[in-house]
Amino acid sequence: MNVKEASRPVTYHVCPHCDEEIQEKSTYGAYGGLIDVHRPCGGMIEFPEQVYDSSSPLLRAIQPHMNEARKLREEARAYISTATPFPEDFKARCRKSGYNVE
Numbered sequence: 001m002n003v004k005e006a007s008r009p010v011t012y013h014v015c016p017h018c019d020e021e022i023q024e025k026s027t028y029g030a031y032g033g034l035i036d037v038h039r040p041c042g043g044m045i046e047f048p049e050q051v052y053d054s055s056s057p058l059l060r061a062i063q064p065h066m067n068e069a070r071k072l073r074e075e076a077r078a079y080i081s082t083a084t085p086f087p088e089d090f091k092a093r094c095r096k097s098g099y100n101v102e
């Protein structure tokens with residue numbers, strides 16, 4: 001008996017800097033893992049915010065950390081885009097969230 005064929009839509013991420021598909025393992029975390037970088041072109045990228053199941057107690061518990069991490073990434077991008085060194089209080093907040101941005 002012959003197998004059937006089917007197709008499905010595939011969603012993938014494209015780098016906003018070089019327009020290449022972002023392959024698995026083609027990114028790394030810069031600034032202590034705070035900022036994702038597309039390895040082939042070196043551009044800073046931000047993946048879409050994940051939508052989590054709010055009925056999960058564990059995911060609800062980590063939501064404040066994820067919100068803080070998102071704020072830190074936004075602030076870091078602003079400092080980086082203006083070539084402003086990270087202020088000490090910003091670095092302290094990053095360390096508190098597990099990002100060693102030295």
Ligand SMILES: [Zn+2]
Nearest residue numbers: 015018038041
């Ligand atoms: Zn790229």
